[in-house]
Amino acid sequence: MKQDRVFHRTRKERWPRVTHGEGLYLYDDEGQAYLDACAGVHVVSIGHGVAEIADAMQAQARKVTFTYSRFLTQPQIDLADRIASLTPGDLNRVFFVSGGSEATESAMKIARKYHLETGSPGKHKIVSRWQSWHGATVGALSMSGRSAWRKDYKPYLLDFPHIRPCYPYRCEYCRDAGECSLACAQDLERVIQQEGADSIAAFIAEPILGTSCAGLTPPPDYFRTIRDICDRHNVLMIVDEVVTGFGRTGTNFGVEHFGVVPDIMATGKGLSSGYTPIAATVVSERIYEAIYAKQTHYVHGHTYGGNPLSCAVALAVQDYIAEHDLVANCRRMGDLMLEKLQPLLDCPIVGAVRGKGLLTGVEFVADQKTREPFAVDRKVTAAVVDAVFDRNVLIMPGAPGLVDGAAGDHIAISPPFTIDEQQVDATVLAVTEAVEETAQSLGF
Numbered sequence: 532m533k534q535d536r537v538f539h540r541t542r543k544e545r546w547p548r549v550t551h552g553e554g555l556y557l558y559d560d561e562g563q564a565y566l567d568a569c570a571g572v573h574v575v576s577i578g579h580g581v582a583e584i585a586d587a588m589q590a591q592a593r594k595v596t597f598t599y600s601r602f603l604t605q606p607q608i609d610l611a612d613r614i615a616s617l618t619p620g621d622l623n624r625v626f627f628v629s630g631g632s633e634a635t636e637s638a639m640k641i642a643r644k645y646h647l648e649t650g651s652p653g654k655h656k657i658v659s660r661w662q663s664w665h666g667a668t669v670g671a672l673s674m675s676g677r678s679a680w681r682k683d684y685k686p687y688l689l690d691f692p693h694i695r696p697c698y699p700y701r702c703e704y705c706r707d708a709g710e711c712s713l714a715c716a717q718d719l720e721r722v723i724q725q726e727g728a729d730s731i732a733a734f735i736a737e738p739i740l741g742t743s744c745a746g747l748t749p750p751p752d753y754f755r756t757i758r759d760i761c762d763r764h765n766v767l768m769i770v771d772e773v774v775t776g777f778g779r780t781g782t783n784f785g786v787e788h789f790g791v792v793p794d795i796m797a798t799g800k801g802l803s804s805g806y807t808p809i810a811a812t813v814v815s816e817r818i819y820e821a822i823y824a825k826q827t828h829y830v831h832g833h834t835y836g837g838n839p840l841s842c843a844v845a846l847a848v849q850d851y852i853a854e855h856d857l858v859a860n861c862r863r864m865g866d867l868m869l870e871k872l873q874p875l876l877d878c879p880i881v882g883a884v885r886g887k888g889l890l891t892g893v894e895f896v897a898d899q900k901t902r903e904p905f906a907v908d909r910k911v912t913a914a915v916v917d918a919v920f921d922r923n924v925l926i927m928p929g930a931p932g933l934v935d936g937a938a939g940d941h942i943a944i945s946p947p948f949t950i951d952e953q954q955v956d957a958t959v960l961a962v963t964e965a966v967e968e969t970a971q972s973l974g975f
């Protein structure tokens with residue numbers, strides 16, 4: 532086979548070549564079908580190859596596909612209205628971009644701009660959490676806490692403080708207490724005070740974790756505590772809903788599980804279900820009005836932000852989700868998936884099974900009692916993912932460094948919301964067999 536000229540993210544001998552997708556399945560040029568139990572990368576919420584979306588794409592392409600920010604277009608207006616109708620509270624102003632990193636980085640800049648315009652020019656740092664992921668661009672990477680992905684680019688990264696994630700299974704504050712003491716949330720206050728509140732612009736967190744620790748859900752009071760600390764120090768609260776947004780956890784947005792309204796929300800992936808690149812940063816009226824109180828121009832933006840083609844496609848996707856009641860199906864199938872994965876806990880290498888909606892994760896340990904992780908060089912995550920792939924099912928490897936920035940093995944299962952009971956069973960079977968096979972090969 533002729534060698535391709537793609538700059539790959541992994542170098543390997545042979546890549547399967549996908550020719551098309553339909554529903555839950557991707558098909559390659561050798562006739563193999565793969566059950567896509569991770570929706571690409573938590574993206575394809577409505578499944579592959581939906582004809583209505585292709586129709587909407589074609590209809591808009593025949594009208595106009597690009598205008599730039601001198602004009603508004605109807606798809607942009609309609610999509611902003613739709614997003615505002617779905618987001619909680621007064622998150623009503625939608626800044627369109629093309630991907631999740633642009634959305635979180637825009638959130639960072641909007642927070643900075645808000646403070647500049649409201650008399651706090653020193654506020655510029657964003658506090659985030661270790662093990663988090665907010666994207667690959669320099670601002671987004673500075674906020675991210677994934678050590679393995681930060682390492683090479685450290686000289687470029689901004690000096691942003693990180694606090695511990697809310698991770699009771701391994702938390703040094705509460706692991707032995709039986710329940711979360713919220714000390715991890717209180718740590719935000721300590722960091723704000725230590726750094727000086729006059730330098731802190733915002734705090735950012737995923738409401739429920741994606742690839743960093745799929746399905747990890749903090750206790751009910753965690754985000755209320757965070758909201759309260761942010762308010763007391765004039766620190767904006769940003770939630771990163773790039774993975775959790777538009778239904779993935781069984782509610783429109785992950786933060787709804789906690790009854791708080793953030794000031795800024797970054798969205799991406801599920802907005803268009805991957806049918807086109809589009810993402811959005813949604814801000815409260817208060818922030819929007821503050822930015823425009825003394826001026827008529829906001830300096831920040833990207834060429835493709837709000838292009839009418841992507842907006843029309845995303846709108847068609849959101850219509851499809853509503854018409855087929857897919858968020859409710861996501862909730863139902865998510866509960867089923869979590870229930871059916873529970874028996875995995877009997878396998879000696881499984882430490883935890885967690886999830887919310889169709890964002891499910893399994894964590895592996897060398898010792899169930901001590902929760903000691905496997906040595907990195909045993910490559911347990913890759914072994915499980917490969918063994919699942921051998922069964923023609925696709926899942927995501929969890930991001931490296933879950934435990935301490937280096938060790939920690941886990942997987943993410945996050946299929947399209949259109950999954951049915953039989954496909955849940957097929958996924959659970961493939962994962963169970965793969966985990967058992969891996970345990971055996973490790974000598975358990």
Ligand SMILES: Cc1ncc(COP(=O)(O)O)c(C=O)c1O
Binds near residue numbers: 630632773
């Ligand atoms: C929570 C979260 N935020 C932001 C991003 C960055 O999004 P993108 O890769 O579209 O730039 C990701 C990507 O996986 C993510 O999981």
